[in-house]
Amino acid sequence: MLPHRDRARPASGAEKGLAGVDDHTTVLIVGAGPSGLVLGNLLRGAGVETLVVERAQREQVLTRARAGFLGPHSARVLAEHGLGAGMLHRGRTHGVCAFRGGDGEFEVDYSRRGRGEAHTVYPQQDLVSDLIEEYLDRGGDLRFGVTVTDVDARTATIGYRDATGTGRARGRFLAGCDGSNGVTRHALPESVTRHRQDHGVAWLAVLAEAPQSMAAVTYALHDDGFAGHMARSPDVTRYYLQVPPDDDPEAWTDDRIWAALDVRMRTAEFGPLRRGRITERRIVHLRSEVVDPIQHDRLFLVGDAASAISPSAAKGANLAIMEAELLARALVAALHHDDHTALAAYSSTCLPRIWRAQEFSRWMIDLLHGPTDGSADFQRGLRHARLDSLRDSDAHQHFFAEHYVGI
Ligand SMILES: Cc1cc2nc3c(=O)[nH]c(=O)nc-3n(C[C@H](O)[C@H](O)[C@H](O)COP(=O)(O)OP(=O)(O)OC[C@H]3O[C@@H](n4cnc5c(N)ncnc54)[C@H](O)[C@@H]3O)c2cc1C
Structure with a gap:
């Protein structure tokens, strides 16, 4: 079984009885970075049962200094969904x-x-800290120290390893928010295109x-x-x-x-x-990497898992928040209204924005750096x-x- 929740919370409607599975939920989220935590918060805000599993320990997650520049869209998403108090006070x-x-x-x-x-300007580790607090306040289930080892997109099932051993967990949907070195993107079929650029x-x-x-x-x-x-x-x-x-x-x-x-x-x-x-x-x-499409069966990739992007134009965390909001809306429409239109279009909605961010990041790289190919x-x-x-x-x-x- 997964280790105890980070903070004791009343169970809020988790589905029961999926044979052969230790833990199950409605939306299973792999990774507690900006993408996983924004998604988790928005889904909890809409009353959707979620489980976030995170490989690192809490202290590591809270001290990882990375991004700092939030664009206006990110700031709006955070503020509109009640996630922006820290950013508004200290940013x-x-x-x-x-x-x-x-x-x-x-x-x-x-x-x-x-x-x-x-x-x-608001440090990513402060944002992550705010998002964890709020997610737990919304009754979210979050387990640190859980490494996902394998993923089945068709059944939205993960295999994991933690301090107590190994196990499996399942959701109705699976969100891959595990960054550019995560495992969820490997569950996409061979037919998926993986664009890579060093x-x-x-x-x-x-x-x-x-x-x-x-x-x-x-x-x-x-x-x-x-x-x-x-x-x-x-x-x-x-x-x-x-x-x-x-x-x-x-x-x-x-x-x-x-x-x-x-x-x-x-x-x-x-x-x-x-x-x-x-x-x-x-x-x-x-380096850049873009996966196309970023969804397959019940698996949806978000943030760096979908598209790793160089930090040259400070786009990564902003893309992560944008995609998390789009996916949250799409999942809520599917779960609450049986409307799967936005979910089916998730990848095609995100990819043009991902490519525009990649294009500008590359533009910044060319602007800022000396030649790397001898044509000085x-x-x-x-x-x-x-x-x-x-x-x-x-x-x-x-x-x-x-x-x-x-x-
Ligand atoms: C130096 C630097 C500066 C940057 N500056 C900016 C900036 O100013 N603005 C900006 O927008 N972006 C910036 N970025 C990019 C930004 O930090 C990332 O795009 C952002 O962290 C992506 O969020 P994410 O949630 O998708 O992934 P991550 O933050 O990478 O989170 C993924 C999570 O998944 C967990 N995980 C991984 N594998 C597993 C597994 N197998 N099982 C369970 N959990 C797993 C990881 O431990 C991690 O907590 C910068 C990046 C760097 C490196």
Whole structure:
């Protein structure tokens, strides 16, 4: 049997009596990241019985620092469904980004371009923490330390391993919210298309216990490689450094990181960075993967499980929230009204949005990085031309703003 619920809750209408199955529910959700938790909350809000199983322990889930920039659609979904209290109290509005290079620096006030929308900066681990609290308050069933080992899409059944042994659990529907390294996507048939793209670029993702050094997200272009600066909270800032894909993060001492940031961010010209203890350094490979279709039988993929996306344009968590909302609505229509139209169209509704996000993320990769294929001078020329256009052209800035914050 699955381990005890994270918090004791009264059972709320779980279906009974499926032969040979230890645990069963209406919607079985694999993964307690943003996609699984938003989906779980929306379904619980509509009175649907859910079970979320998560491989990691609670402490790990609550301390995984990843995304931070929520687009307006994500903020609206969270607020509309009663999931936005923390974000509204502690999140910060952010609507300007800066590009820094050999020719100086310019800003794009994207909150005044495109659709006139801004980001809300709210660390992913804080969002996940809020979502867990709310899910449990809504009577949701959540089990940590449960690793799903195999999946049957036809019967919506999982095999799992936990501290007590192995078992099986089943739902009427199964949501694969287990990220880009999860197992649920492998339950799709061979006929599914799996688009994979390695962008040939890697970032050293760094978290520093230091306030932000600049008012805006800053993208620095340098012949040594890209460097990025992004606020996360008043006391924590994320930095990125482009590094060789096979680099060892441990070879990057604190001093080496700050020295590289100084050079690439041109602090001698623009002013110093506010330094602090570095609490995380990890290599992030800029890769994409899109599964098509993202549903089969009773299995529906959501978030990174459906489409891994590079963090270059901060789209991953936003796609995850968008898809979770669409799937929740579709499942509620099917379960409460016997209307399966939206459920049948889930994949075809999501995929155009996924591809648009992939396209803009790739656009950002091309803008921010030096050549990876030896065509240095030509690529550098193109990059300068694109940056100049972004600096000088109102139309280009509107294009950028619309895609930078939109899904
Ligand atoms: C450095 C970095 C910065 C980023 N910045 C941004 C940003 O600013 N904005 C943005 O929108 N996105 C950003 N992203 C992307 C964003 O973090 C992801 O897209 C988001 O976490 C996807 O959510 P998810 O719920 O689909 O998957 P995940 O967050 O990966 O959650 C999947 C869950 O499933 C669990 N799991 C996996 N396998 C199993 C199994 N076999 N059994 C049970 N459980 C399992 C995992 O433990 C995990 O908890 C960033 C990513 C990185 C790495």
